Amino acid sequence: MMNCKTYVFKLSSGQLDTASLGERLWAAQHRMMCGKCRVFTANDQQLTAVMQRHKNDLLKAPPPEEPINR
Numbered sequence: 001m002m003n004c005k006t007y008v009f010k011l012s013s014g015q016l017d018t019a020s021l022g023e024r025l026w027a028a029q030h031r032m033m034c035g036k037c038r039v040f041t042a043n044d045q046q047l048t049a050v051m052q053r054h055k056n057d058l059l060k061a062p063p064p065e066e067p068i069n070r
Contacts, residue, residue, distance in 0.1 A: 002030040007037050011044060 002023075007030050010016045016027055031037050 002026045004030075004034060004037055007031070007034070008040060011041060 007027055010019065010023075010027065016024060019027070031041060
């Protein structure tokens with residue numbers, strides 16, 4: 001059984017993306033049983049989406065015409 005500390009570490013570091021099937025099943029089982037980790041996962045997904053949108057907006061923005069003098 002996976003504990004919260006291990007689950008959060010593996011999710012945050014991206015290790016669950018490349019984990020074995022068994023480890024992903026342990027993580028899914030833990031997430032089903034642990035409300036706090038379900039909330040953490042949802043928040044992590046929302047934060048990732050916000051950061052991706054921000055990155056895309058920065059890449060689409062045209063460069064400034066003149067440097068800003070302060």
